[in-house]
Amino acid sequence: MEKTRIDTRFAACKAQNRPALVGFITAGDPDYDTSLELLKALPKAGLDLIELGMPFSDPMAEGIPIQHATQRALASGQTMEKTFQMVREFRKVDNETPIILMGYYNPIYVRDPKRFVVDAKEAGVDGMIVVDIPPEHDDELCIPAKDAGLNFIRLATPTTDEKRLPKVLENTSGFVYYVSVTGITGSAALDADKVAIAVDRIKDHTDLPVAVGFGVKTPEQAEAVGRNADGVVVGSVLVNAIKESLTEDGKATQATISAVTSIVSGLAKGCKKARA
Numbered sequence: 001m002e003k004t005r006i007d008t009r010f011a012a013c014k015a016q017n018r019p020a021l022v023g024f025i026t027a028g029d030p031d032y033d034t035s036l037e038l039l040k041a042l043p044k045a046g047l048d049l050i051e052l053g054m055p056f057s058d059p060m061a062e063g064i065p066i067q068h069a070t071q072r073a074l075a076s077g078q079t080m081e082k083t084f085q086m087v088r089e090f091r092k093v094d095n096e097t098p099i100i101l102m103g104y105y106n107p108i109y110v111r112d113p114k115r116f117v118v119d120a121k122e123a124g125v126d127g128m129i130v131v132d133i134p135p136e137h138d139d140e141l142c143i144p145a146k147d148a149g150l151n152f153i154r155l156a157t158p159t160t161d162e163k164r165l166p167k168v169l170e171n172t173s174g175f176v177y178y179v180s181v182t183g184i185t186g187s188a189a190l191d192a193d194k195v196a197i198a199v200d201r202i203k204d205h206t207d208l209p210v211a212v213g214f215g216v217k218t219p220e221q222a223e224a225v226g227r228n229a230d231g232v233v234v235g236s237v238l239v240n241a242i243k244e245s246l247t248e249d250g251k252a253t254q255a256t257i258s259a260v261t262s263i264v265s266g267l268a269k270g271c272k273k274a275r276a
Contacts, residue, residue: 001146001149001151001173002149004098004126004127004149004150004151004173004174005096005097005098005126006049006098006100006126006127006151006174006175007151007174008096009048009049009096009097009098010175010209010230010231013048013230013231014209014230017275018226018271018272018274018275019211019222019225019226019229019230019231019232019271019274019275020048020049020209020211020230020231020232020271021046021047021048021049021222021231021232021234021264021267021268021271022047022048022049022050022051022100022211022213022231022232022233022234023042023047023049023050023051023233023234023235023238023264023267024050024051024052024053024066024102024233024234024235024238024239025038025039025042025050025051025052025053025069025238025239025242025260026052026053026055026066026069026070026072026073026239027052027053027054027055027073027078027082027083027086028055028072028073028074028076028077028078028082028083028086029053029055029069029070029072029073029076029078029239029242030072030073030076030242030246030250030251030252030256031076031251031252032076032077032078032082032086034252034256034257035073035078035086036086036089036090037257038242038256038257038260038261039052039086039090040090040093040094041257041260041261042097042260042261042264043094043097044261045260045261045262045264045265045268046264046265046267046268046269046271047097047264047268048097048098048231049097049098049099049100049231050097050098050099050100051100051101051102051129051233051235052083052086052087052099052100052101052102053066053069053070053073053102053103054080054083054101054102054103054104054107055070055073055074055078055083055103056070056103056104056106056107057070057074058104058106060104060132063236065236065239065240065243066235066236066239068239068243069239069242069243072243072250075250080107080111083101084119084120084123084125085123087099087120087123087124087125088123088124090124091123091124095124098126098127099124099125099126099127100125100126100127100128100129100151100153100174101120101125101127101128101129102128102129102130102131103129103130103131104130104131104132105130105132105133105141108130108141113140113141113144114144117141117144117145117147117148117150118148120148120150121148121149121150125150126150126151126174127150127151127152127153127173127174128141128145128150128151128152128153129153129154129155129177130152131155135154135167135168135170135171138170138171142171143171146171146173151173151174151175152171152172152173152174153172153173153174153175153176153177154168154169154171154172154176154177155168155176155177155178155179156168156169156176156177156178156179156202157178157179158179158180158181158194158198165202165205166205169205169206169208172206172208173208174208174209175208175209175210175211175230175231176202176206176208176209176210176211177211177213177233178195178198178199178202178210178211178212178213178229179213179214180194180195180198180212180213180214180215180216180225181214181215190212190214190215190216190221190225192221192224192225192227195212195225195228195229196227196228199212199228199229200228209230209231210229210230210231211229211230211231211232211233212225212229212231212232212233213232213233213234213235214233214235216232216233216234216237216267217234217236217237218266218267218270219266219267219269219270219273220270221270222234222267222270222271222274223270223271223273223274224274225274226270226271226274226275227274227275232267232270232271234263234264234267237263238260238263238264241259241260241263242256242259242260244259245259245260
């Protein structure tokens with residue numbers, strides 16, 4: 001497939017001798033307008049790639065913070081159409097920052113996978129992470145996504161052994177997402193030394209960039225992980241910042257955007273120090 005924005009951005013970060021900073025927010029959290037404003041603000045704060053969560057009522061791999069973010073988004077009326085519209089609006093002001101849709105297969109299946117990937121590409125999406133569809137079913141979504149020009153990004157975990165890893169990597173493109181801890185998002189602290197060993201092991205099997213997530217919350221952790229990884233992924237710390245900025249009835253405040261962008265700026269500084 002042709003080079004994507006994801007390929008271009010990782011190459012640019014490599015040329016700058018630093019890991020890429022990848023950040024997750026849920027589309028529509030806490031409401032469409034605030035979420036869109038935040039989406040537009042993230043690159044300026046220091047995010048290199050954006051994972052945009054597709055709200056779904058049963059996010060099985062997520063911890064409490066992202067579960068609550070999903071609930072807020074659904075309660076505000078977020079739909080798949082609105083998520084695509086957010087990407088279209090973002091592309092009017094930013095045609096370089098990669099957007100990766102992250103979520104679960106059910107909403108894609110309901111829409112029809114072949115239609116979904118075409119709609120996503122036309123909206124300006126660059127890649128997909130769908131955590132509950134295994135490589136054995138690549139013909140259902142992974143292959144159609146690649147045919148549409150979208151990177152399909154797979155997750156590897158501490159339990160992905162040498163026998164399983166080649167199958168996971170077989171049709172992966174863009175980058176490999178290494179889940180640094182067993183369990184759900186935001187559930188445990190990572191061990192940077194163990195992560196470094198795991199990243200090296202994955203790189204023995206692929207030339208793709210390896211990004212590490214699940215457990216990165218501080219600039220110091222971003223710096224430690226970024227010494228070996230090609231990308232540092234943050235999620236729960238950002239959606240927590242959104243939650244803590246809201247009013248008692250869950251409405252956005254003047255502090256909502258800055259609460260997230262200030263954290264991103266600190267994490268970006270940690271990434272820049274990783275190989276200094």
